[in-house]
Amino acid sequence: MSKLTLLFNRTLVLRERQEGATRAQLWINAALVLLIGIALGGFALKRANLSWQWDLLTPYWRLYLDGWKTTLTLSACSLLTSAVIGVTLALSRRSRILPLRYAAVCVVEFIRSTPLLVQIYILFYIGAEAVHLENRFIAGTITLSLFSGAYISEIVRSGIEGVGKSQIESAKAIGLTRFQTYRHVIFPQALRASLPSLAGQFVSLVKDSSLLSIIGLNELTQSARNVASFTFSNFESYLVLAAGYCICTVPLSLWARGLENRMRYET
Amino acid sequence: MKLELNKVCRSFDSRHALLDASASFEKLQSLVLIGPSGGGKSTLLRIIAGLETPDSGSVIVNEKRIAFDEASLVLHRRDIGVVFQSFNLFPHLTALENLLLPLTVAHGHSKTHARDLALHILSRFSLEGHANQKPTSLSGGQKQRIAIARALVTQPKLILLDEPTSALDPEMTNEVLEMVDELRNQGRELILVTHEMAFASRAADQVAFIADGRILESGPPGELFSTPRTPQLQTFLSKEIRR
Missing domain, CATH: 3.40.50.300 (P-loop containing nucleotide triphosphate hydrolases)
Structure with missing residues (x-):
């Protein structure tokens, strides 16, 4: 009996000072967790008494694909613009021009303390209306970029502030101008330090794009909603939706994880 | 002076x-x-x-x-060349790049000319072996000698x-x-x-x-x-x- 306990312990628990799991431990425990997950899910499904009707969805694969493509382009565009907005806001917040600094503070704090849903309504029904912007894709990209840009600006700002005063001092001492200091000393280090958090923010951005369905933008969530209402098969259509987001977010997450690991070894 | x-x-x-x-x-x-x-x-x-x-x-x-x-x-x-108590090398750059930065960016030397100047100074102080190392992998004394080389390289x-x-x-x-x-x-x-x-x-x-x-x-x-x-x-x- 004690031998069995020992074997269990050896397999399931990391020994003290053991850095990571061995290959055998990884496989056994991953399989274990997967099994438990499937068992729980199966049990819940059985109790909920659902009947799957996947075949109902097949006629609508085109709708999903179009939605997925829109989500992908929307996310990619927003990712780029939000990075630009984020850096601009972060720099404005450090600017010596006070109106610029305070404006940046207000924008960032407003965006971070209100729901995205409200911002989408405000920007689309007031902002876009005021400038006669009717293109939902562009309006959506702008809203999402502003939202994500506010969070990115905080990430970038803490990255910039993480670069020590002594670094800035030696940049001055070797005769760099303020701009050159940012370009060659501050940004490369700040970017490196904030890449993992940035990647995490980009994952959120992809998922946040789902809220844009409320202004009738035909992205992936809107497609799933439509399919669900055509076929009355909520679970099936939303599970496909989840899978569609995973295709975009999992690679981003893995990339972020990879970056984090690399950073750990470098410092 | x-x-x-x-x-x-x-x-x-x-x-x-x-x-x-x-x-x-x-x-x-x-x-x-x-x-x-x-x-x-x-x-x-x-x-x-x-x-x-x-x-x-x-x-x-x-x-x-x-x-x-x-x-x-x-x-x-x-x-003017300045050497600080705590070296203040740029951690994201190699020793050589630390010397190249003032030459190319502040003084506008061409990349090849800057490289020649930097390698010349490094070898003069027997530091050429560390040219491609990042500051984290150098000892305190080596860091400070690189920092002095960086202060010298622009002929202040x-x-x-x-x-x-x-x-x-x-x-x-x-x-x-x-x-x-x-x-x-x-x-x-x-x-x-x-x-x-x-x-x-x-x-x-x-x-x-x-x-x-x-x-x-x-x-x-x-x-x-x-x-x-x-x-x-x-x-x-x-x-x-x-x-």
């Missing part, structure tokens, strides 16, 4: 770091600043380096009065060293001091803040004793160390000898 300080004042939050510091040195090759911590020597060095702005007073280096507006300061700093008129050995182990202190010795022998003009009294008396043409924000005494090291005039210097020297 000619250095003239006229009533230089600088205070931080109502604490006077420098209070009417005045002195004048002619035909100077190496000046060593000594004195108790918090006495104002680093502040003075940083003002000469153009990294700190005095509240009042003037600093004249080689007949040229330092103008303390940002645009003039950038140009002033390019004529004047080199300022702010306690370059204070953050080092005794054995590494030596390798850095030898390098400073070599600079002196090459005829480079330098101003050095140090706690190493033996080194100060060996390396200095002139020593200035700074305490309470003032330059209390200055003169050739032999004279200053054997016959200190002010009680402050007497106490300071007796403490330093006991260390």
Whole structure:
């Protein structure tokens, strides 16, 4: 009996000072967790008494694909613009021009303390209306970029502030101008330090794009909603939706994880 | 080098770091600043380096009065090499890139020319083996020698060293001091803040004793160390000898 306990312990628990799991431990425990997950899910499904009707969805694969493509382009565009907005806001917040600094503070704090849903309504029904912007894709990209840009600006700002005063001092001492200091000393280090958090923010951005369905933008969530209402098969259509987001977010997450690991070894 | 300080004042939050510091040195090759911590020597060095702005007073280096507006300061700093106590190498760049940055960006040299200059300096101080290493993989002494090489590589008129050995182990202190010795022998003009009294008396043409924000005494090291005039210097020297 004690031998069995020992074997269990050896397999399931990391020994003290053991850095990571061995290959055998990884496989056994991953399989274990997967099994438990499937068992729980199966049990819940059985109790909920659902009947799957996947075949109902097949006629609508085109709708999903179009939605997925829109989500992908929307996310990619927003990712780029939000990075630009984020850096601009972060720099404005450090600017010596006070109106610029305070404006940046207000924008960032407003965006971070209100729901995205409200911002989408405000920007689309007031902002876009005021400038006669009717293109939902562009309006959506702008809203999402502003939202994500506010969070990115905080990430970038803490990255910039993480670069020590002594670094800035030696940049001055070797005769760099303020701009050159940012370009060659501050940004490369700040970017490196904030890449993992940035990647995490980009994952959120992809998922946040789902809220844009409320202004009738035909992205992936809107497609799933439509399919669900055509076929009355909520679970099936939303599970496909989840899978569609995973295709975009999992690679981003893995990339972020990879970056984090690399950073750990470098410092 | 000619250095003239006229009533230089600088205070931080109502604490006077420098209070009417005045002195004048002619035909100077190496000046060593000594004195108790918090006495104002680093502040003075940083003002000469153009990294700190005095509240009042003037600093004249080689007949040229330092103008303390940002645009003039950038140009002033390019004529001066600074070595810091804690090395301050750029951690994201290799040793070689640390030398290339001032050459290419601040001084506008071409990449190939900059590379030649940098590698030349590195090999002159037997540091070429570390050219492609990042600062994290170098010892303290190696980092400081690279930092000195970075200060030299742009051929500055004047080199300022702010306690370059204070953050080092005794054995590494030596390798850095030898390098400073070599600079002196090459005829480079330098101003050095140090706690190493033996080194100060060996390396200095002139020593200035700074305490309470003032330059209390200055003169050739032999004279200053054997016959200190002010009680402050007497106490300071007796403490330093006991260390």
